[in-house]
Amino acid sequence: MKILKLLFKNAFRHKLRTGLTILGMTIAILAFGLLRTVVSAWYAGVEASSANRLVTRNSISLVFSLPISYKEKIRQVDGVKLVSYGNWFGGIYIDEKHFFANFAVEPTSYLELYPEIVLPPDRKDAFLRDRKGAIAGRKLAERFGWKIGDTVTLKGTIFPGNWDFVLRGIYYGRDKSTDETTLLFHWDYLNETMKKTVPRRADQVGFFMIGITNPNLAAEVSVAIDKLFKNSLAETLTETEKSFQLSFISMTEAIVVAIQLVSFVVIIIILAVVANTMAMTTRERMGEYAILKALGFGGGYIAALILGESLVITSIGSVLGVAATFPAAHYFSSALSAFFPVFNVAPGTIYMDIAASFIVGIAAAVIPALRAVNIRIADGLRRIG
Amino acid sequence: MENNKPLIVQIRDLYKSYRRGAQIIPVLENITLDIQEGEFLALMGPSGSGKSTLLNLIAGIDGADSGNIKIGGVEITSLSETELAHWRANNVGFIFQFYNLIPVLTAFENVELPLLLTGLSKKERREHVAVALRVVGLSDRIDHYPGQLSGGQQQRVAIARAVVTDPTILVADEPTGDLDRVSAREVLDLIGRLNTESGKTIIMVTHDPRAAERAHLIKHLDKGVLHEDTKASL
Numbered sequence: 001m002k003i004l005k006l007l008f009k010n011a012f013r014h015k016l017r018t019g020l021t022i023l024g025m026t027i028a029i030l031a032f033g034l035l036r037t038v039v040s041a042w043y044a045g046v047e048a049s050s051a052n053r054l055v056t057r058n059s060i061s062l063v064f065s066l067p068i069s070y071k072e073k074i075r076q077v078d079g080v081k082l083v084s085y086g087n088w089f090g091g092i093y094i095d096e097k098h099f100f101a102n103f104a105v106e107p108t109s110y111l112e113l114y115p116e117i118v119l120p121p122d123r124k125d126a127f128l129r130d131r132k133g134a135i136a137g138r139k140l141a142e143r144f145g146w147k148i149g150d151t152v153t154l155k156g157t158i159f160p161g162n163w164d165f166v167l168r169g170i171y172y173g174r175d176k177s178t179d180e181t182t183l184l185f186h187w188d189y190l191n192e193t194m195k196k197t198v199p200r201r202a203d204q205v206g207f208f209m210i211g212i213t214n215p216n217l218a219a220e221v222s223v224a225i226d227k228l229f230k231n232s233l234a235e236t237l238t239e240t241e242k243s244f245q246l247s248f249i250s251m252t253e254a255i256v257v258a259i260q261l262v263s264f265v266v267i268i269i270i271l272a273v274v275a276n277t278m279a280m281t282t283r284e285r286m287g288e289y290a291i292l293k294a295l296g297f298g299g300g301y302i303a304a305l306i307l308g309e310s311l312v313i314t315s316i317g318s319v320l321g322v323a324a325t326f327p328a329a330h331y332f333s334s335a336l337s338a339f340f341p342v343f344n345v346a347p348g349t350i351y352m353d354i355a356a357s358f359i360v361g362i363a364a365a366v367i368p369a370l371r372a373v374n375i376r377i378a379d380g381l382r383r384i385g
Numbered sequence: 386m387e388n389n390k391p392l393i394v395q396i397r398d399l400y401k402s403y404r405r406g407a408q409i410i411p412v413l414e415n416i417t418l419d420i421q422e423g424e425f426l427a428l429m430g431p432s433g434s435g436k437s438t439l440l441n442l443i444a445g446i447d448g449a450d451s452g453n454i455k456i457g458g459v460e461i462t463s464l465s466e467t468e469l470a471h472w473r474a475n476n477v478g479f480i481f482q483f484y485n486l487i488p489v490l491t492a493f494e495n496v497e498l499p500l501l502l503t504g505l506s507k508k509e510r511r512e513h514v515a516v517a518l519r520v521v522g523l524s525d526r527i528d529h530y531p532g533q534l535s536g537g538q539q540q541r542v543a544i545a546r547a548v549v550t551d552p553t554i555l556v557a558d559e560p561t562g563d564l565d566r567v568s569a570r571e572v573l574d575l576i577g578r579l580n581t582e583s584g585k586t587i588i589m590v591t592h593d594p595r596a597a598e599r600a601h602l603i604k605h606l607d608k609g610v611l612h613e614d615t616k617a618s619l
Contacts, residue, residue: 009489291485294446295499295546296474298467377446378438381481 003301007308014281018313021277025317025360026324028270029353033325034332035263036349042249042256044342048177049241051215053113056208056225057244059237062088065204066234068191073228074208079221082211084109086187087204091154091163093144100140101341102154102183104190113211116174123148123169131189134165137180138172139337146170152183159190161197181341210238267356274364278310282368289372290380299373306372310365311358318357322350393554393586394420394443399452401438401609412438414609416452425580425587427600434606436590437558443588444477444556445469457553474502478547478585480576482559484539486531486546492518493527496545503550517545521575537568544575548585555579557589561596573599 012018040047056074058064068085075083086105093100107128111117119127119135127133136146146152150167165185173180187205195202212221222238229236239247249256282289289302325345333343399416402409412435420426428436441447442454445461454462457476464472479485486495496517500510518524521541531539540560547555557576561569577599579585589600597603605612 006489013489287485288487291479291481291487292498293470294444294473294479296470296502298470378441381446381485 003304003308007305007312010281010285010305010309011312017277017280021274021313022317022320024273025270025314025357026320028266029318029321029357030324030328031266032263032356033321033345033349033353034328035259035266036352037325037329037332037343037345038340039256039259039263040346040349041340041343042252042259044177044179044340045245046242046249048116048175048179048342049245051218051240051242052212053241054210054212054218054222054225054238055241055244056210056236056238057206059226059235062206064234065201065206066208066236068203068205070229070234070236071205071208074210074225077221077224077228079212079214079217079224080210081213082109082113084113084209084211085205085207086110086209087190087206088158089154089156089163089185089190090158091156093152093154098144100143100181100183100337101179102185104187105184106187107184110184110209113209116178117171118174119169119171127168130166130168131186131192132164132166133168134183134185135169135171136167136183137341138170139180139333139341140183141167141170143181143334143337154183159194159201161193163193176344177342179341181337209241267360271360271363274310274314274360275367277313278306278365278368281309282306282372286372286375286380290375290377293375293377293380302372303369306369307362307365311361314357314361314364318353321357322353325349325353390421390423392419393422393424393457394418394588395453395455396443397453397455399439399442399454400450401435401442401447402450412609413442413449413606416609416611418604418611420586420588422586423580423584424602425577425600426589427597427603428588428590428606429592429594429597429603430606432592435609436606439606439611440556440558440588440590443554444479445473474499475550476553478550478552478555480540480543480547480555480557480560482562484531484536484543484563486539486542488531491528491530492523492534492542492545495531495542496549499546499550513549514545517549518542520548520579521545535568536564537571540564540568540572541575544572544579548579548583552585554586554588557587557591559591559593560589561591561593569593569596 056066058066071083071085074080084106086103089102089104091102092098111119111124123135127135134152146167148167148170152165152167154163154165156163171180191202210221210225212218218240225238226236292302329343329345333340336343396416396418399413400411401413402411416439428439430436438447442449443456445464449462452462453460459472461469461472487498490498493514496514497510500513505513515524518527521544523538523541523545526534526538531542534542560576561572564572573596576587576589580587589596591597602614604614
């Protein structure tokens with residue numbers, strides 16, 4: 001007879017109680033996994049950043065633009081390989097509920113700078129040829145049922161008017177962390193329209209994306225770029241793409257911290273639930289543990305029985321919770337794609353689930369196990385009958 | 386019993402008390418007792434007289450305040466907890482009033498339990514268990530769980546578990562206390578056979594005079610004091 005067999009048999013002696021505890025553990029691991037995934041999703045932009053890319057923006061705020069003429073000066077800085085640029089367009093599709101990110105970019109350099117944006121060659125050519133053309137991420141196109149050739153109309157908020165784009169391509173991400181919910185279109189289309197309608201806003205960009213030859217040069221290149229425009233009307237702030245993304249997260253850091261705290265509170269709650277189950281179980285079986293001790297079984301065996309039973313319960317709950325996390329995350333990904341373009345369950349989250357279930361399993365059983373190990377046999381036997 | 390048989394149990398000046406709050410309640414006082422190998426001793430006495438406590442001390446599952454207990458030449462009062470557990474596994478077979486079988490284990494698995502502490506192979510364990518269950522007449526119930534057995538059958542499984550390791554002594558605490566008359570008789574017959582046919586030394590605590598009659602020797606405890614033998618049957 002193997003101890004594992006006894007552990008499973010013991011664990012399911014009180015089926016309702018064990019079932020409810022496993023259900024609680026499943027829900028806790030599911031909640032923990034989803035909350036950790038939300039945190040990961042918050043940092044998806046950071047994770048997707050490349051060490052080879054810098055972002056230059058107006059040093060006062062992102063709201064303020066930079067002259068397009070900076071491009072050539074930036075290109076001449078040592079260590080700079082490629083310069084692209086663009087604007088946050090902020091257009092609304094149908095209404096505010098259908099939010100998604102949309103940018104006007106210089107397409108050739110932008111796609112070269114972002115090899116993780118994968119587009120079939122013919123679609124890329126079609127996009128580059130059509131000044132009113134646009135490309136959308138796979139998830140975005142699926143969300144609205146767009147097909148190539150469809151006209152997508154955005155209502156400008158920063159740039160007034162209705163803007164029609166012809167969907168020329170649907171890109172997909174090379175990496176799991178690549179955002180597939182963005183719409184990109186030609187900056188020239190925006191700029192030419194601005195020249196006609198609001199000339200003072202023409203030839204202005206929101207940011208420059210800069211490809212550098214060596215990531216180790218990032219700091220030097222950044223300093224060199226910002227130095228070029230010091231004391232100009234539009235001073236610049238250049239930073240790595242990662243720092244740029246982190247600066248967005250820092251604005252909402254309190255929310256991220258709150259989510260992290262809640263995820264750990266969930267684990268503490270389930271720890272109390274499992275501990276209660278194990279305390280009841282052990283109290284009921286104190287006589288049996290006394291019998292085992294009388295037969296000559298040592299404290300280690302008794303402790304292994306109790307800790308093992310607790311681990312059986314938490315492990316089953318954990319496996320079910322992890323299994324449920326993937327479909328749940330898929331649902332969340334679809335439902336919240338506007339807020340979380342990338343919502344993938346990371347391997348690190350699964351490792352944390354497993355670690356949490358192990359810690360809960362052990363911690364919940366420590367005190368009951370100590371009580372059982374230390375009970376006097378004669379006292380334990382008195383509890384039977 | 387023959388008088389020339391070696392002593393298996395030697396108890397000298399044994400004291401045991403319990404603490405209830407600030408009060409110390411003496412349970413056993415100055416107990417001195419010798420039991421020969423192959424003896425079948427019944428301990429009788431009113432509730433609270435200390436007979437179960439004395440049995441627990443002999444079985445090494447409780448500790449004395451003072452005095453000595455030597456069993457099979459081993460001074461068990463000087464053993465550590467770990468040594469005592471090892472000693473119990475090899476030398477004591479337990480039969481309890483409420484059988485105390487593990488409900489999620491079959492009859493076979495319950496009997497096999499004490500053998501897990503030995504170095505026997507799986508095959509050897511299976512053979513030992515089969516013999517023990519045959520001795521108690523339950524060869525056809527090996528896959529039954531305690532809940533599927535009658536009280537008498539459960540007690541017979543418990544007896545099989547007690548003898549499967551071939552212990553030095555068998556201790557039985559009210560072994561018929563939870564059984565009907567027929568089952569009680571069967572269990573007492575079985576215990577008697579273990580003594581007469583296998584030569585097991587048996588110490589049995591009982592309230593039941595009919596059970597006590599099966600023993601060679603009856604000793605009475607009253608208020609923690611062991612009295613002279615009142616009856617020696619057979």
